Amino acid sequence: MSFNNPIPIRLKQARKKANLSQKALGVHIGMDESSASPRMNQYEKGKHTPDINTLKLLANELGVPLNYFFCEDEATAKLACLIADMSESEREALILTLETTKLDSEA
Template identity: 60%
Template sequence: MHINPIPERLKQARNKIGISQRELGIRIGTDESSASGRMNHYEKGRHVPDIQTLKKMADELKVPLNYFFCEDAQSAEIAILVAALTAEQKTQLIEALSCSETE
């Protein structure tokens, strides 16, 4: 059985920057009266946000969109670190990893 990683990643990213579910909901444009409930449903896995909503949350939480799809903590951390690299650094990383595959 495959488990949806979005709820766990969402909660981790939100807690890391120290905002409430309600605050996140309001920041991404959810009506104030339903912001907390909607975010709670996402974090509990009762509902899955559409890709546009997920992108708004990623931007607000300062994580790359692919962070939400990482199945383990190490991959999620790598996604954050790679997103912070410059284009040149990403190219160098790809080259370094490609070289290590052929050795």
């Protein structure tokens, strides 16, 4: 069974949504201007994978949570972003609601 790395897909989606070029994104997170575009291109093509520190810088710059890059489907990616925007009390309420719903459906 093959596995498609979600990082390149998520990175490209978030970058385009932020309306940034590959070069601009790379420069914003501290890459050298001359290598920013080729390096970001390699990340988006899946030829290389950014280390976790670079992914965190990218997440911060693009306004997405770190776990967004690891979501294997669109719904999970969207949920990751929505949950990241919630307050701690809203997250706790969501957890309680989901747990209650699951228990109700198992009964």
